[in-house]
Amino acid sequence: MTSTIRSGCPINLTLETIGDRWSLIVIRDLMFGNRRHFRELLAASEEGIASNILADRLKRLVEAGLLSKADDPSHKQKAIYSLTEKAIQLVPLIVQMGAWGRRHLPTTPELAIRAQLLEEGGPEMWDAFMDELRAVHLGAPMPSGPRVADRLAAAYAALSGEQAGGQP
Amino acid sequence: MTSTIRSGCPINLTLETIGDRWSLIVIRDLMFGNRRHFRELLAASEEGIASNILADRLKRLVEAGLLSKADDPSHKQKAIYSLTEKAIQLVPLIVQMGAWGRRHLPTTPELAIRAQLLEEGGPEMWDAFMDELRAVHLGAPMPSGPRVADRLAAAYAALSGEQAGGQP
DNA sequence: TTAAACCAGTTGCATAGCGCAAGCAGTGAG
DNA sequence: CTCACTGCTTGCGCTATGCAACTGGTTTAA
Numbered sequence: 001m002t003s004t005i006r007s008g009c010p011i012n013l014t015l016e017t018i019g020d021r022w023s024l025i026v027i028r029d030l031m032f033g034n035r036r037h038f039r040e041l042l043a044a045s046e047e048g049i050a051s052n053i054l055a056d057r058l059k060r061l062v063e064a065g066l067l068s069k070a071d072d073p074s075h076k077q078k079a080i081y082s083l084t085e086k087a088i089q090l091v092p093l094i095v096q097m098g099a100w101g102r103r104h105l106p107t108t109p110e111l112a113i114r115a116q117l118l119e120e121g122g123p124e125m126w127d128a129f130m131d132e133l134r135a136v137h138l139g140a141p142m143p144s145g146p147r148v149a150d151r152l153a154a155a156y157a158a159l160s161g162e163q164a165g166g167q168p
Numbered sequence: 169m170t171s172t173i174r175s176g177c178p179i180n181l182t183l184e185t186i187g188d189r190w191s192l193i194v195i196r197d198l199m200f201g202n203r204r205h206f207r208e209l210l211a212a213s214e215e216g217i218a219s220n221i222l223a224d225r226l227k228r229l230v231e232a233g234l235l236s237k238a239d240d241p242s243h244k245q246k247a248i249y250s251l252t253e254k255a256i257q258l259v260p261l262i263v264q265m266g267a268w269g270r271r272h273l274p275t276t277p278e279l280a281i282r283a284q285l286l287e288e289g290g291p292e293m294w295d296a297f298m299d300e301l302r303a304v305h306l307g308a309p310m311p312s313g314p315r316v317a318d319r320l321a322a323a324y325a326a327l328s329g330e331q332a333g334g335q336p
Numbered sequence: 337t338t339a340a341a342c343c344a345g346t347t348g349c350a351t352a353g354c355g356c357a358a359g360c361a362g363t364g365a366g
Numbered sequence: 367c368t369c370a371c372t373g374c375t376t377g378c379g380c381t382a383t384g385c386a387a388c389t390g391g392t393t394t395a396a
Binding site for chain 4: 037038039042051052055058077079
């Protein structure tokens with residue numbers, strides 16, 4: 001994770017920003033798992049991120065402009081992490097990653113169902129989901145109609161036998 | 169780059185396969201730069217990959233089923249690396265990476281033009297490009313009509329002042 | 337026929353990043 | 367006052383990366 005730029009190629013610059021094993025995991029949990037606090041991100045991660053790695057990634061992602069950090073008014077020590085517009089625009093990329101992984105790698109059905117729904121939903125569904133993220137993370141008005149996030153959570157719950165809420 | 173699986177989530181599995189700083193660079197050069205030999209990949213890389221890292225990534229990518237390796241009949245010591253179908257299906261993901269990088273990171277114009285063309289061309293153009301890759305790397309018949317690869321190379325050449333051939 | 341150039345890597349070594357476990361100061365509830 | 371909870375930090379060993387030099391073999395050219 002050096003900070004020197006290797007080249008101005010868009011692929012390379014994207015790799016330098018999110019091309020490691022943890023950054024996108026953190027963004028995924030913020031995006032689909034709706035985890036907003038350090039401890040939530042730490043404890044509920046499927047992959048078991050270490051606290052120092054999480055702290056480092058949160059710091060880097062805030063510096064890179066992908067996350068923002070704010071105080072929780074209900075608790076002086078709590079920090080709330082939010083996705084920025086820059087991170088919300090990663091949705092199509094993340095959907096493609098999910099689609100490719102689902103097709104070529106040994107995924108677990110209950111963890112793959114959301115990737116499947118988003119892939120089948122196409123760009124309209126991605127846009128709707130991005131608008132919901134803007135409402136939750138940026139304070140934009142929540143779009144009317146049924147929520148994509150609810151559909152994803154329901155599909156996950158149906159397969160995993162849990163109540164809605166959502167693990168990635 | 170450990171080999172233990174952290175979770176069955178499609179995002180995570182994709183990250184475990186290509187989520188590092190070099191794997192996609194190698195695939196990009198094979199895909200857009202049409203480099204097929206070790207020395208070509210080593211010397212002509214914008215980012216300057218080290219020979220031991222390149223050797224390691226080629227080995228891993230072959231093991232992961234993303235590349236195949238064959239002898240060059242014209243030279244006993246030459247090895248030819250080819251993309252597999254699995255790697256060719258990364259095209260939409262790579263296009264999304266390029267699109268995001270171009271929009272949010274300080275890219276160089278001549279290196280970004282191909283990302284722009286592919287983004288604007290949409291899924292039809294991606295499919296056409298994937299068919300061309302199948303012809304070049306898998307021995308499938310080359311589709312008729314103007315080549316996407318030629319358009320990309322021409323656009324790059326026009327901006328960089330070089331003759332066609334193509335740096336990523 | 338012999339030297340030079342080219343081929344795909346390998347090796348040694350220093351540095352940087354990762355992963356685990358434990359610890360820390362401040363905060364809020366009972 | 368105590369105890370659990372907050373977002374981290376520290377120490378330590380291990381792995382991965384990056385650089386430079388090198389290897390054994392092959393082909394080309396003088």
